[in-house]
Amino acid sequence: MKKTYLFYDIETTGLNKAFDQVLQFAAIRTDRQLNEIERHTIRVKLRPDVIPSPGAMITNRLSVADLASGLCEFEAIRQIHELMNQHETISLGYNSLGFDDEFLRFSFHRNLLPPYTHQFQNGCRRMDLLPIAVMFWLYKKDVITWPQIQSKPSLKLEHIREANQLASGPSHDATVDVAATVELARRFFSSRKMWNYLMGYFEKETDAHRIADIPAVFQSALGEHRQGLMVGTEYGPGQMYQIPVLSIGKSIPYSNQTLWLRLDLPELRETKDDSVAESTWIVRKRYGEPGILLPPNKRYLKYLGDDRRAVVSENLSWLQSNPPKFQQIVDYHREYAYPFIPNLDPEAALYQIGFFTRSDEKLFKEFQIAAPDEKESIAKRFKSQDARALAVRLLCRNFPQQVSPDLAGEFETYLQRINPAREEDAIVDYREGPRMTPAAALAEIRHLKKSGKLDDQQKTLLDDLQNYIKRNFPRNRAGRQLSIGDQF
Numbered sequence: 001m002k003k004t005y006l007f008y009d010i011e012t013t014g015l016n017k018a019f020d021q022v023l024q025f026a027a028i029r030t031d032r033q034l035n036e037i038e039r040h041t042i043r044v045k046l047r048p049d050v051i052p053s054p055g056a057m058i059t060n061r062l063s064v065a066d067l068a069s070g071l072c073e074f075e076a077i078r079q080i081h082e083l084m085n086q087h088e089t090i091s092l093g094y095n096s097l098g099f100d101d102e103f104l105r106f107s108f109h110r111n112l113l114p115p116y117t118h119q120f121q122n123g124c125r126r127m128d129l130l131p132i133a134v135m136f137w138l139y140k141k142d143v144i145t146w147p148q149i150q151s152k153p154s155l156k157l158e159h160i161r162e163a164n165q166l167a168s169g170p171s172h173d174a175t176v177d178v179a180a181t182v183e184l185a186r187r188f189f190s191s192r193k194m195w196n197y198l199m200g201y202f203e204k205e206t207d208a209h210r211i212a213d214i215p216a217v218f219q220s221a222l223g224e225h226r227q228g229l230m231v232g233t234e235y236g237p238g239q240m241y242q243i244p245v246l247s248i249g250k251s252i253p254y255s256n257q258t259l260w261l262r263l264d265l266p267e268l269r270e271t272k273d274d275s276v277a278e279s280t281w282i283v284r285k286r287y288g289e290p291g292i293l294l295p296p297n298k299r300y301l302k303y304l305g306d307d308r309r310a311v312v313s314e315n316l317s318w319l320q321s322n323p324p325k326f327q328q329i330v331d332y333h334r335e336y337a338y339p340f341i342p343n344l345d346p347e348a349a350l351y352q353i354g355f356f357t358r359s360d361e362k363l364f365k366e367f368q369i370a371a372p373d374e375k376e377s378i379a380k381r382f383k384s385q386d387a388r389a390l391a392v393r394l395l396c397r398n399f400p401q402q403v404s405p406d407l408a409g410e411f412e413t414y415l416q417r418i419n420p421a422r423e424e425d426a427i428v429d430y431r432e433g434p435r436m437t438p439a440a441a442l443a444e445i446r447h448l449k450k451s452g453k454l455d456d457q458q459k460t461l462l463d464d465l466q467n468y469i470k471r472n473f474p475r476n477r478a479g480r481q482l483s484i485g486d487q488f
Contacts, residue, residue: 003088003123004037005030007185009178010100011060013046014053014436017103018348018429021050021073023062025080026174029089034186041175042079043070047397049418051436051473054444057465058458060172064468074398077111078368080104084118090202091118092127094157094181095233097290101126109350111394112364112387127202129185130155131290134231134241135198136188138303144187153237160184204288211258211287214247214295218320222249222330227316229300230260230283232291240303242294244312245283246319248330253337257284260293261329263312264304271325276332341432346386347393348429353386360384367391372399376407419473438473442466 008027014020025042046052046067057063070076084091084104093100108115118124133155136143147159154160157180158171166183169176189195200206216224226247235243245260262268262281271279285291294300301309319326344352356364360382367378372395379391389410395403396411403411419438420426426434434440445462448454454462 003032004086004090005032005034005127005185006083006086006089006091007178007182008084008091008093008096008100009174009181010103011062011172011174012056012103013050014056015099016429016433016435017099017106018345018350019050019427019435020053020056020103021047022076022080022103022107023060023067023070024174025076026178027083028178028182029083030182034182034189036182040079040083042076044073044076045070047073048400048472049393049397049415051418051438051441051469052465053436054441054448054462054465057461058448058454061170061457061461063461064464072398073107074111074394077104077107077113081108081113081118085122085124088123089118090125090127092129093178094133094184095128095130097126097128098130098233101128106347106350110347110390112367112390114361115350125202125288127199128290129181129188130233131201131231131292132188132195132198133160133184134233135292136191136194138231138240138242139299140191140194143191144184155233157181157184198292201290201292202288206288207293208287210295211247211293214293217246217316220320220323220326222327227263227296228260229294229296229304230285230291231294239308242300242303243283244296244304244308245293246316248282249334251284251336252334254284256286258287259283259333260285261333263315264308265315266311268315269318271329273328276329280329280333282333341428341430344430345427345435346389348427349386351430353384356384356387360387372402375399376402376404419475421475438469441469 006027006029008025010022011024012020012022022044023046024044025040027040029037029039031037052067071079083089091101105115119126137146137153137155144160145163147154147163149156149159157177161167161171161177161180161184164184164187167176167180169179171177200210211226211228214226214228217227218225224247228245228247229242230245231242233241235241244263246263248259248261251257251259260283262283265279265281267279283291285293304312338351341352346353363378363381364387367375370378375391375395379388379395382388382391392407392410393414396407400408417427418435423434423437423439426437426440428434445466448462449459
């Protein structure tokens with residue numbers, strides 16, 4: 001089997017990775033020289049329990065009618081999972097590790113598919129073209145034309161696409177965006193030496209070796225502390241997309257995370273016993289994933305500027321002169337664990353659940369290939385109650401005509417929860433962000449209509465969405481949602 005890249009892009013109903021859904025998936029598979037092998041476009045029908053984000057609808061310019069056709073989510077996500085797990089596939093997109101990959105991870109979880117195998121199994125792994133673009137912007141600008149928007153550099157794909165005529169068609173269309181991504185990769189690939197070097201940052205062993213080679217600036221009772229430059233779009237063009245950082249060890253609860261203390265913030269030296277969380281900034285870095293960590297060589301340090309370098313020097317001196325305070329900072333961040341959310345919805349509980357038992361994973365495989373009318377009996381054998389709840393929703397969303405009255409009743413109870421009488425009762429995700437509710441969507445529509453920034457097409461799209469929400473998510477006098485049979 002040949003080693004391939006799978007360039008992909010998704011369009012979604014919103015930004016919530018746990019609760020929103022994929023509407024369009026487009027992919028182009030190439031060989032390692034970026035010669036095209038095949039293309040895929042998958043359109044996904046809107047699930048009956050999803051309230052699309054009004055902002056997403058006017059950005060993607062999708063109508064409610066557009067969302068009525070396509071594969072059901074279960075079949076679509078199975079196809080996507082198979083594409084990404086083909087032997088020796090490197091899956092990548094533009095900001096794919098910042099959004100698309102995690103979005104799909106939750107989609108796999110929700111549909112009882114292994115959420116992580118595309119990262120490591122059968123020679124598969126992941127990359128992201130956005131961090132590569134940042135490095136080319138910093139150190140090899142002549143490879144493409146870099147857009148300026150309102151006198152500021154922009155690394156948005158739509159702006160780069162227009163400035164370099166990478167692909168024709170509307171922005172925020174997955175097919176167009178993935179074609180532009182492939183063409184941008186080919187421009188970068190023309191600088192073969194730099195391309196191959198940057199690929200190393202997405203290989204765990206190579207990335208780990210490079211970090212180990214970064215020199216230590218001082219030692220403490222905690223060991224050696226290496227100083228480097230962390231590169232990522234989140235730091236912005238004003239900081240040349242990079243910040244100086246110091247290694248402080250690994251997370252204790254999450255052993256795959258190395259921890260890096262930001263060094264260019266003056267407030268670091270103002271840290272008190274009760275202010276570590278507010279006055280220190282930590283970057284959590286996994287090997288083989290962004291950000292890109294550079295050694296403190298002159299050619300890289302030149303972008304910091306004299307003022308930031310002076311702050312770094314003062315902070316390093318302060319840390320070495322205050323061992324107890326440094327120890328306190330390190331201990332706080334190494335021991336930090338994400339808060340446990342009680343009664344977290346199973347769709348949002350991917351990280352909190354951890355891995356399912358082997359017996360359940362075996363049953364998941366049975367469930368996947370079984371006929372729709374056989375899936376319910378298999379789901380009843382799951383040991384995990386979370387897995388069983390996911391299966392109930394999966395069956396009612398995708399095969400509503402083939403579920404028992406008991407399962408339909410469970411799903412109706414869930415439907416009531418997504419249409420709460422009070423917004424404070426909305427289901428929350430793993431970061432305690434609320435699931436989009438009908439009331440919140442209608443409020444957003446009203447706000448967008450009052451903004452005066454919509455064209456006629458967008459106004460029509462919002463009118464259609466408003467009617468869809470009112471029709472499909474009504475409340476009776478008790479504030480309850482009507483039954484699944486009434487809605488669908």
